[in-house]
Amino acid sequence: MKQAAAAKQGRKRLTAHDWADAALAAMGERGIAAVAVEPLAARLGTTKGSFYWHFANRDALIEAALKRWEEVSTEQIITAMEAEPDPERRLRHLFAAATASGAEDPLEVSLLATAGHHPQVAVVVQRVTERRLGYVAHLFEELGFPPEEAHRRGLLAYTSYLGHTQLSQAVPKVLPQGVDQEVYLESVMDELLRR
Template sequence: MRDQPDSSKRPARKRLTADDWADAALAALSEGGLGGVAVETLAARLGTTKGSFYWHFTNRDALVAAALARWEELSTERIIQAMEAAEPDPADRLRALLHGAIASATTDALEVRLLAAADHPDVTAALARVTERRVGYLAHLFELLGFPPPEARRRGLLAYTSYVGHAQLTQAVPGSVPADAGYLATVMTALLRR
């Protein structure tokens, strides 16, 4: 009779969570767009089976929705919370937000890929929510800096569209937008000018 392997000696496999799957979907989306989110490919990447996927999600659309919710949480809400907790000065908070956003735009194509997939209804809805939250937060910072609400909103929108344009150009034409501190200083000067 053949000896059976002792299962107690095998390392325990980490049980994957829905967030693990959502994070893997976001990575795939960043690399290959919405079409890159394929269950079998993600299962292989995560070292598991499709059964794990179906434990958490009913179908691919449910995974895409979870990934978009995860993106909203990580890329907007947690960043805003961290800024609120770490930086009391609204001008420094604005500068730190723009610096972080511009730095991430050069290395992460996720937001550009999401913009390219804006014809998907779930992506459209997520982009609308994130845009409103981000522009609203930026407008709030401009109000704290003394701008009246309508002007604060315009400046918040200008700051956000500057970031989106920067992200698009950085991904589409690498090297076309300066990556130095002088560029950010110029943007900040324009945004804060009365």
């Protein structure tokens, strides 16, 4: 009895963000089916009661997790990029940083694969995709490209990022590594910026 009370006192009080982050990690590892209360509670070292303190049901957790993904992997990154005044540097840095991050995190690929089968995921993936494409197209417009051409180049940049991310998860050995990867990514950006 004393051990249980001591363990309960030593346990960190979890937030809705903790649960959302755990759900995102599970989605990245094993897809949306991995978002289940009991395994997530075990992963977090807590009970189901903690889950029900924050969420009414699994769908509410999935919604919170997707909102968290949108905030962290899109809005926070765009906000951070805006600190760089030069749009070309901003674009190059965004492409390099996003590509490196995508290579390390399977969540992006998992969510894209799930979007076609799960309406809750599809809505968020659509919104995130439109936001990202809009931002990248805006950067090309800032560089002087007409809106239609800026959108086309933004789409090319985004699909290059997604393709690179998928390959880095599925068959990483086909991609350049280390310094060669940096040179490769710079060459992709050089092509996209060519007039």
